[in-house]
Amino acid sequence: MKIHHHPSDELLLDYASGALGEGWSLAIATHLALCPACRRAVAGMETLGGGFLTSVAPAPIGDDALDIVMARLDAEPQEPAAAPVAEIPRGAEPVLPQPLRGYLGGDAGDLEWRRLGLGAFQVPVAMEDRRTSVRLLRIPAGRPVPEHSHRGLELTLVLRGAFSDATGEYKRGDFQEADDSLEHRPHAAPGEDCICLAVTDAPLRFSSVTARIVQPLLGI
């Protein structure tokens, strides 16, 4: 697996210092599970940060997001949800790496996918920290996601299949940071459904009137 799109250094640094909230931390931690390069980068930042923090007065970053993530790893998995709406083939390795699989209590094929409209499905990921909205999205192979822009930040991590937009192609492990300057029309690659983890801190802003009208109904 070759990963071409990684989180920014700013995000990795915030993660390493514990400054990120739970939803953002989950996206980074799940990317790290797939990306040795970023694991090394974060380990280096933590080493540097340890020395730095001892020489500087404590800053008000004190969020226990990382502790919450780690605690969830130890938590009992939930009961498997009802039957999935479509069969997801099982490969040699799980579609959902840890810590994400622990949050959801199973792999992609074990989950109760909810119809999102336009052929797409979602599974909300429950967070203790409600400042972000976290969900798994499943976009049918070869189909577009409605064009949208963002009021806030949106992090997307591809876990299966691929999508592409004007900024490039994103496959398993690839990570996209989108802010309110990006208006894009992601399109799932043909072949297999695209499953990705999406973390947002504000509702998406759809360009088409129809999409805007159905948006409240879909909860996206």
Ligand SMILES: [Zn+2]
């Ligand atoms: Zn990476």
